[in-house]
Amino acid sequence: MDWLKISTAIFLILLLVFLLPRAKHMLSNSPKAEKGDWQAVLLPLIGVVGFIVLLVWMVSK
Amino acid sequence: MDNYQPSIAASSALSVNKVLRNTYMLLSITLIFSALTAALSMVMQVSPGVSLACSFGALALIWFVLPRTAQSAAGIGVVFAITGLLGFGLGPVLNHYLSLSNGSELVATSLGGTGIIFLALSGYVLTTRRDFSFMGGFLIVGLIIAILAAVANIFLGIPALSLAISAAIILVMSGFILYETSQVVHGGETNYVMATVSLYLSLYNIFTSLLHILGIFGDE
Missing domain, CATH: 1.20.5 (Single alpha-helices involved in coiled-coils or other helix-helix interfaces)
Incomplete structure (x- = not known):
């Protein structure tokens, strides 16, 4: 080590x-999340995941 | 008395806009400064040990000095010291990736990718004006789990776990960008020095984690 x-x-x-x-x-x-709050977070985070997948595809092709 | 309500609201909006403008201005300048110190450390070919010492120094400044100076003009100097040290610490990492055959492409893609993620997430909060303060506890727990996994993986050395940690850090830091921007927009954070350091750390971690992921998948 x-x-x-x-x-x-x-x-x-x-x-x-x-x-x-x-x-x-x-x-x-x-504060506690209200109805629809987590959906509002998931939308941009899914966008980030999709964007990273795109970047990985770009550098590995 | 009701006549005063619109002026109070306008004053509050002006104050929020001022914090937001100052945060983005200081963030832009510190990012440029950080890039300069990173370039300097690349030219000097500093060792990973120096890089780690810079991280220790930055942590000490964030821990002991920043809370005492954030309300004064000295806080701006401390922000430059923190971002300068962290930028300088990036030198060995950048030299490592640039030594790969497609290294410059990897670094440029990570840099551009980090910028696009930041602009998109900030734009999302500024457009929707949603309050993401409920995410605070969730994000800090996510960060602690990621750090614990990182400590374990120093000794385990599992590549797949290392990849998962980088992916988790990008998601947690993206959450922190939503959280911190929303805090500024809704008046929960009125100190632009603290807001700048928080956003800078999110950007720094997204960049290094993205570079790590792209380095694994894009290494020819």
Whole structure:
């Protein structure tokens, strides 16, 4: 195991330590989704997935 | 008293537009600055260790310095330091991909793809004016799961998992662009320094993850 992998793992674990208090705050303070909210999110995310598939097709052909 | 209601609404809209304009202006400048530091580190042929040290430095600035300076003019300097360090840290990654036979195509496609994703998602929020604040908890949990999987994969080294993590990060960061832009539009985020850093980190992660995916599929 080289030191670069260990350092990267330490970096990611520090990132988790940084994120956990924010996660607790966001989980307890986020408003509930209303009807149609998730559909409004899915539409652009499906667009992103389709666009990435297109890019992958472009670079692999 | 009712006569004052339209002026309050107009004042609020002006304030939101100001935050939005300042965020996009600072984001544009920091992206250019970041590209310059990335070019510098490519020329200097810095090692992956230096790249990791830059990431540690940027994390420390985001963690300890940014929250204390975001409300002052010093915050702008801190944003440049963060984006400069992260840009400098990209040098070894870019040199690696550019050494491939179709490397310049991969980097250019990732850069263009990231720009199109950002413009499309921002345009979607600005056009629909929907409030995506309900996504906050979902996005942060998604990010934590992706980071945990990334830590595990450092030791497991499974290529398919690495690909899945990159795909998940692109989706989570796309969600964060919707979330952060919506926060600015609806007045939930009034500090353009914080909004810029948040959007920059989303763009940075989308670019590196997209480069990783295209590098796997497009490597000749």
